[in-house]
Amino acid sequence: MDVAFLLNKYFAGKSNFSIDVFDAQSLNNVYQDVVSTLTSHLDIELSVLQALSYCLYEMMDNVHIHSGKPLGTAITHYDEEHKLLRILIADDGIGIRASLAENSKYSDITEDEALRICLKDQVTDGKGMGFGLYTTSKLVERIGKRFVLHSGSHLLTTTNGQTSVIANGFWQGTIIYMEIATSTEIDPNQVVDHKTDVEEEYNERFVETDELEALW
Helix, strand or coil, X not given: CCHHHHHHXXXXXXXXXXXXXXXXXXXXXXXXXXXXXXXXXXXXXXXXXXXXXXXXXXXXXXXXXXXCCXXXXXXEEEEXXXXXXXXXXXXXXXXXXXXXXXXXXXXXXXXXXXXXXXXXXXXXXXXXXXXHHHHHHHHHHXXXXXEEEEEEEEEEEEEXXXXXXXEEEEEEEEEEEEEEXXXXXXXXXXXXXXXXXXXXXXXXHHCCHHHHHHHC
């Protein structure tokens, strides 16, 4: 995977970013490390971390389930001055259109269409629930500054609530990149349509018992 390209394209001029490569066996440990590092930034809103932790795992797990390749890359950067978090998950697998085409319902869609519909609820190649990118898009709706989905020769971009898809370069696989504001309080369970309790899941996994008691 061309990590140098990813850094130059999405993290140019930035320092103190973290790069983690993961596979099916290390995914959970890498996920825990990434979220724990973000949790150490005390000025990131707790509700943002609670929602983000769910979306991040789903994005990483998508690599394992849908890409057809064993490895994925996660890059994170926290801009403390501007209270902005940059997250990128990338793989060099089969890409979104080819993955969705494994479901006969989407066998004839174009790459442009694939990038648009994969953000909708319950759109899947049949190997998952089709909920991960949907929840990520809902998080971006609430606190996202920029969202990029690049797969094959098409690029979907959402900036200030406006989404467009254009033919732009080629990436073998899928890149998910987002910039989210970290100082705005949100309802994390709205991000997941109240289908699960992400507040409780995050607190049980990442908050020490004495810290948890202090929250109440």
